Amino acid sequence: MRVLLSTYGTRGDVDPLAALAVELRGLGVQVRMCTPPDEEFTRRLAGLGIESFPAGPPVRDLMRRAAPPSPAELARYRADLVDTQFAVLPAAAEGCDVLIAAGLAQVAARSVAEAAGIRYVYVTYSAVNLPSPHHAPPPRPGWPEPEDADNLTRWDLDARAVDAQFREPLNRHRAGLGLPPVENVRDHVYSDQPWLAADPVLGPWPRTPGLDVIQTGAWVQPDDRPLPADLVAFLAAGPPPVYVGFGSISPAPGIARWAVEASRARGYRVLVSRGWADLDLVDGQEECFAIGEVNHQRLFSELAAVVHHGGAGTTQTAARAGVPQVVVPIRLADNPYWARQVAVHQIGATLDGAAATVETLGAAFDAALASQERAAALGAEIRTDGAAVAARLVVGTLG
Template sequence: MRVLLSTYGTRGDVEPLVALAVRLRASGAEVRMCTPPDEEFTERLAGLGIESVPVGPPVRALMRATAPPTPAELTRYRDELLETQFDVFPAAAEGCDVLVAAGLAQVAARSVAEAAGIRYVYVTYSAVNLPSPHHAPPPRPGWSEPAGADNAALWELDAQRVNAQFLEPLNAHRAALGLPPVGNVRDHVYSDRPWLAADPVLGPWPETGGRQVVQTGAWTLVDERPLPDELEEFLAAGPPPVYVGFGSITPSPDIARWSVEVSRARGCRVLVSRGWAGLAVDGCFAIGDVNHQRLFGRLAAVVHHGGAGTTQTAARVGVPQVVVPIRLADNPYWAGQVAATKVGAALDGPTATIESLTAAFETALAPETRARAEALGAEIRTDGAETAARLLLDGPG
């Protein structure tokens, strides 16, 4: 079997598909993967022997821009990405038996799969991304968040906005491929039976969620990398520290500083992860890309932005969390899940204060919170990528 995997986004979007690719190859499948052209992604795939197909502009440059893109710039960016996908995907899908697309940005993927006559699977990493009466749509960059409407009305508005952006160009490409038009771009991309690559304990799909969803568990790969010697020395030199890191996100300038101040006020040492923002706080031990699976279990708490991967890793090793998300994508959802399962505390990033962060630390560092975190960690599955690979290899059922 030949499988094409495709996503566009940051490391949190790419790594789950890498985990699936490794599982598929171990079972004898051939794998090709479309990702952004950022060097860290192409080198990662090359190191694993996975064929890489770069698609779209680099993501890191967009995330590290000095100012957020305007709505008009985001509209142009999305239009250009759609055109690039229709240029690249047909050749990438040649000879493949199935196309797995992760994320709403993969607007062209299903049409290319239809034209090639191959199976199409859509996957998301968070339940909040799929329409349901139990939750509102996640915040999307460049689109305002309406207030006062119920979830059904908000999802309808979300579909209208996606159509306004993509319906006309998508149907023009489908006509060129000899395919019929679609009326709802978002639901077309999601398909009638989407997959949810999230842990059913930490991020379950509601039993009455409104659509048939295949929940496989999160797609993770065991990280065997040792921690750097200087980090090992730091960890061994005192009690477990607090980790402060925001991945690809650039947090409010005050959040990292406040997190360090509150940690120190409680007598905790601090690790600061630089991330894509190049985060640094005076007097703190700063780290780059390290093995979170090895590190997180040796910490007092993890302060982060609410990415699916970071939340999952921290939960799996049973470390308490303080989530300070910006209003973007699934970050607020994972913050809410951490609070709901009582394995940490969550704040609304734009309204956070040093007082609210102090209260969050009180919750996260309490002995009963660690006990709950360790109990939940023992329940989290580790076979999500294996389950997904088996479903792909066995065929639709």
């Protein structure tokens, strides 16, 4: 059996598919992956022995721009990405039995699977990405968010926005493949039975008529890498520190510095994760230490709290470690959703980054620390077998 896994995005988009790839290979499945061409992704896949097919421009360049792209630039970017997918995916899917696509940006994937006569699965990492009256659509960069509308109305408007962006280029390519046109692009991409790769305790699917969602649990590859020696020495030199990191996101101005100040004011040492924003707030004081990419699964259990942006992977790793969280999301994708889940489960505190001050961040920090007992209890409930569950589904029901 051969499976093609495809996504476009940051590490939070690529890492779960890599975890599934490892589990599939353990079951004797041949795996290929289509990802952005960023060196860190191609290098990691090569290290795992997974054949890669780069597609689209480097995503890191987009995330590190000094100013966010304009709506017109994003529209061109998305249209170009559809053309690129139709150029790359057919060759990547050749000889495959299943195509698994992660994220709404994979507009071409289902059509390529149809043309090749192979099975197709759409997967998302957060319940908020699927239509339901229980929540509104996630914020989509470059598209306006309607105000004073109920959730179903907002989902209808969301579908119209997706159609306006993608229907013409999608149907143009489908016609070239001899396939019929699509009316509702978003629902076409999602399919009637999408998979949800999120923890059922932390991010459950609210049952919704008309959508048969299969929730597998989060796809996480066990990470046994040791922590760097200098980080180990820092951890051993004092009480558990606070982690401040925002992954591939550039936080709102002042947030990272205020998080460090609030931690220090309460007697905590601080770890600053540089991330794609190249944060470096170390001022020579011994209680503050900057780190690069390290094993979060091993690190987070050594911490007093985690201050972060609300990415699915970081939220779930911190929850599994049983450590309190302070989530400062920007209005992008599923970040606000995971911030709400942290608040709903009372395992930390959340703060609107655009309206934050050093005082409100300090108050959020105090509230998060007060949730330590609840965070530890919920951590014991988090599942760790999501990728293995999904791999068995692929082999058992799609093979």
